[in-house]
Amino acid sequence: GQQVMQIPQYQHVQEGEDFTTYCNSSTTLSNIQWYKQRPGGHPVFLIQLVKSGEVKKQKRLTFQFGEAKKNSSLHITATQTTDVGTYFCAGRPPMDSNYQLIWGAGTKLIIKP
Amino acid sequence: DVKVTQSSRYLVKRTGEKVFLECVQDMDHENMFWYRQDPGLGLRLIYFSYDVKMKEKGDIPEGYSVSREKKERFSLILESASTNQTSMYLCASWSGLGNTIYFGEGSWLTVV
Numbered sequence: 396g397q398q399v400m401q402i403p404q405y406q407h408v409q410e411g412e413d414f415t416t417y418c419n420s421s422t423t424l425s426n427i428q429w430y431k432q433r434p435g436g437h438p439v440f441l442i443q444l445v446k447s448g449e450v451k452k453q454k455r456l457t458f459q460f461g462e463a464k465k466n467s468s469l470h471i472t473a474t475q476t477t478d479v480g481t482y483f484c485a486g487r488p489p490m491d492s493n494y495q496l497i498w499g500a501g502t503k504l505i506i507k508p
Numbered sequence: 509d510v511k512v513t514q515s516s517r518y519l520v521k522r523t524g525e526k527v528f529l530e531c532v533q534d535m536d537h538e539n540m541f542w543y544r545q546d547p548g549l550g551l552r553l554i555y556f557s558y559d560v561k562m563k564e565k566g567d568i569p570e571g572y573s574v575s576r577e578k579k580e581r582f583s584l585i586l587e588s589a590s591t592n593q594t595s596m597y598l599c600a601s602w603s604g605l606g607n608t609i610y611f612g613e614g615s616w617l618t619v620v
Contacts, residue, residue, distance in 0.1 A: 401550070404548060428608075428609075436613070436614075437598060437611040437612060437613050437614050438551070438598070438611050439611070440608040440609065440610075443608075483550065483551065485551075485609075495553060495556070495566070496609070498550050498551040498552075498553075499550060500548060500549060500550035501550045501551075
């Protein structure tokens with residue numbers, strides 16, 4: 396079946412270091428969404444990418460959608476303690492009529508003291 | 509401000525008990541979802557509903573059922589709870605293609 400692989404599962408960084416998480420789909424996606432879930436909280440929408448090769452920025456966060464619309468990345472520059480949480484990607488297959496998003500397993504960002 | 513409310517934040521139930529998890533949204537969304545979230549497995553779709561009284565199975569429907577009698581309310585039912593259903597359950601609501609999915613706060617269920 397359709398899958399979205401997200402790596403790494405965990406990433407430990409020192410505060411101030413950069414962080415990147417990657418998602419790769421087994422099929423072409425019509426769009427991809429990114430969510431952040433703080434510890435003990437629920438996923439919160441960050442952004443949606445639709446176009447091939449699209450790059451969007453939110454302050455220190457940079458989101459990219461691959462040219463083939465099968466992969467995506469989220470890069471955080473100079474991490475802060477407020478960035479701690481799990482980041483999920485969720486892709487929508489094209490021509491999918493059953494409303495389902497396909498979720499990556501998430502990457503947990505841990506800031507080392 | 510959008511709101512998805514899950515009735516119970518933390519529950520402890522015994523094996524074999526029937527469990528109801530309630531979810532209410534105030535955004536007039538057609539689509540509602542129930543996910544479970546387990547460490548390392550991300551979000552897995554249990555059931556979803558795209559209209560009142562309509563439901564479809566997600567990836568892991570076994571051991572669960574759902575009810576959507578009113579547009580704003582989507583209930584997840586564990587007919588006979590088992591220990592492998594100990595998990596965090598997330599309800600979500602969505603208006604349609606291209607729009608954001610909104611999640612509830614989550615319900616932490618422990619089955620002993």
